[in-house]
Amino acid sequence: MAEFLFDRMGCAKCGFVGSLLIIVISSFFFNPSLSAHPITQDAGKPRVVLMCLSAHPDDEDGATIAYYTRIRHIKTYETFYTRGEGGQNVIGPELYRELGEIRSEETLAAAKILGGKAYFLGFLDFGYSKTAKETFRVWGGNDNVLQRIVYMIRALQPDVIITNHDTITTLPYRQHGNHQVVGITAYEAFTKAADPTYHPEQFGNGVGPWQVKKLYFRVLRKSELDQDSLVTIPVNMKYHGKTIQQIAWKALKQHRTQGMDKLNFSDLPEVFRQPVYKLILSDRKYPYNPNDLFSGIKPSVRPSGTLPEKYAVALKPFSIFVHPKYSLLKAEGTSHDEFHFKIDTYNHTGSPLYVAAFVNHGRQRVFDEHEELSRAIRDSIVLSVEVPSSSAAADSLVFTCVPLDAKKMPGLGRSTDVARLRRVTAGFDRKDYIGLVGTYDNTLEQTFDEFGVKYQLLDSAMLASGKLNKYTTIVLDIRGYLYRRDLVRYDKRILDYIRNGGNVVCFYNRPPEWNGHLYAPYPIEITEHRVTEETQPVTVLEPENQLFHYPNEILPVDWDGWVQERNIYLPSGDTTLTSSRYHRLLAMSDEDQHEPSTSLLWARYGRGTYIYTSLALYRQVKDLNNGGVKLLFNLISQPRH
Numbered sequence: 001m002a003e004f005l006f007d008r009m010g011c012a013k014c015g016f017v018g019s020l021l022i023i024v025i026s027s028f029f030f031n032p033s034l035s036a037h038p039i040t041q042d043a044g045k046p047r048v049v050l051m052c053l054s055a056h057p058d059d060e061d062g063a064t065i066a067y068y069t070r071i072r073h074i075k076t077y078e079t080f081y082t083r084g085e086g087g088q089n090v091i092g093p094e095l096y097r098e099l100g101e102i103r104s105e106e107t108l109a110a111a112k113i114l115g116g117k118a119y120f121l122g123f124l125d126f127g128y129s130k131t132a133k134e135t136f137r138v139w140g141g142n143d144n145v146l147q148r149i150v151y152m153i154r155a156l157q158p159d160v161i162i163t164n165h166d167t168i169t170t171l172p173y174r175q176h177g178n179h180q181v182v183g184i185t186a187y188e189a190f191t192k193a194a195d196p197t198y199h200p201e202q203f204g205n206g207v208g209p210w211q212v213k214k215l216y217f218r219v220l221r222k223s224e225l226d227q228d229s230l231v232t233i234p235v236n237m238k239y240h241g242k243t244i245q246q247i248a249w250k251a252l253k254q255h256r257t258q259g260m261d262k263l264n265f266s267d268l269p270e271v272f273r274q275p276v277y278k279l280i281l282s283d284r285k286y287p288y289n290p291n292d293l294f295s296g297i298k299p300s301v302r303p304s305g306t307l308p309e310k311y312a313v314a315l316k317p318f319s320i321f322v323h324p325k326y327s328l329l330k331a332e333g334t335s336h337d338e339f340h341f342k343i344d345t346y347n348h349t350g351s352p353l354y355v356a357a358f359v360n361h362g363r364q365r366v367f368d369e370h371e372e373l374s375r376a377i378r379d380s381i382v383l384s385v386e387v388p389s390s391s392a393a394a395d396s397l398v399f400t401c402v403p404l405d406a407k408k409m410p411g412l413g414r415s416t417d418v419a420r421l422r423r424v425t426a427g428f429d430r431k432d433y434i435g436l437v438g439t440y441d442n443t444l445e446q447t448f449d450e451f452g453v454k455y456q457l458l459d460s461a462m463l464a465s466g467k468l469n470k471y472t473t474i475v476l477d478i479r480g481y482l483y484r485r486d487l488v489r490y491d492k493r494i495l496d497y498i499r500n501g502g503n504v505v506c507f508y509n510r511p512p513e514w515n516g517h518l519y520a521p522y523p524i525e526i527t528e529h530r531v532t533e534e535t536q537p538v539t540v541l542e543p544e545n546q547l548f549h550y551p552n553e554i555l556p557v558d559w560d561g562w563v564q565e566r567n568i569y570l571p572s573g574d575t576t577l578t579s580s581r582y583h584r585l586l587a588m589s590d591e592d593q594h595e596p597s598t599s600l601l602w603a604r605y606g607r608g609t610y611i612y613t614s615l616a617l618y619r620q621v622k623d624l625n626n627g628g629v630k631l632l633f634n635l636i637s638q639p640r641h
């Protein structure tokens, strides 16, 4: 099997110094049901079908799905346009593609509870998007999106389609561009799926034009209610002793990366607890029933449809992800650079995986190793790789894997991930001693470890009664006021620390955990505003502020190469909500927008200083973006008074 892998990689071991240590840490996780064959619908029996369209995992209408599967025994499909890889992850460091894998698993676990069958269209969740136009562009154009959802409709033959992404009857407000595209294409697909001239190449294998009977949009704003024609789902009905609402709640909690398991049911607005729908399109007039989306639709026998594997397979057969994605190349003069990598594998093949790692130095391979992993669905190994500094020109390590039984499973291909090696010129003050209130992301710890910044993680005992004034700066990591209840409890001690000459850097929080409290020295009201175009120019509003000069001189080039977004959850620009005592240090906006200049706030308080920043700095630091790391070090290197 090893030969197979290396044959195909064309790899030859070059005998360069290199050592590899592999330790299997853990194998865990559930096995989502996975079909490797085209799906055949059970033909012959008259029936009706429901389909729910969602942009991301956790957007599905759980209660409605549970009601129709559990109480009404109606076949229900959940179609997700993306796997949610652009979202945040509040339970771990995995982001992007790997987050998509984890969110797919969460979705399948939720679907199992709801009784629905989940499919993914495979569009990329590229982060928060403000407009449908941008989303359509990234997803290959309007017709590329439309024809894919039309194909799903033609193959799965739903009578009723629901979605909560209404952008047809309501204004987009500040809705996610991905949501807007679901609303728009759901509306257009109603007609196009039945049109025999629209993408006729899709026909065959039981797939033909299909007329959906009704399209409903979920009503999320009470003020727009038109009481006469709304359908309210009876969520208090019971299935095996649990109400439909309770089943939906349990399913929603599976989306742990999105913090759903930490929500309180009673905190949810009524519109989220009680699904209500508005009929948008129908192929003819049906009798109205205030509690049923299917009123007037008779079960029918339909052709046996098949769905090709690329749509039916909910997850990729296997994937490999390496952490960290970026590693620091040490200063010249050392003989070796040693790197540690955690490799996560996701494996639905049933075969053990075979993993190889190699380093390219120019065109030459200077290091390679390989190891067999278990057949477990989730597995992790740790790799230590020593690369001679003389090969410092090597700028990446490649990791690739194939199933050990690949010959028996042709066509599965391979999965590859790359770790990049980068030099960073950022410096920090050697006198710095950081107190870190950590949350769910480990970027800061990893960075401090890698650069040798002295720091200590602050636990509850330390926050409650430890001597805080030994720290030059205390850093409150992202969403600290949600994830550290002890921080909420002892926030007064943080304020005292500042008054006595300390510096605090507070990374972003979301409105629910922050607004209505006074955690900062002076009021800050957080909004959902953000600057999502990471290439937008940045204007320094107070160029003389030492945050831009010590210990690193921040240059215009330091704002280049950012990823995903500039900032997120900006404080309000209104000085009656966000105190004018804060100096506003930076200005930036998406094209044609006017976002408030509140991404970096700085204030004196007592003898110390307080910084609140909604810059998406952790994403840049994770990638070892030189400017991002320089700015981070400047924030933590304020002199203590």
Ligand SMILES: [Zn+2]
Pocket: 055, 056, 059, 176, 179
């Ligand atoms: Zn969404």
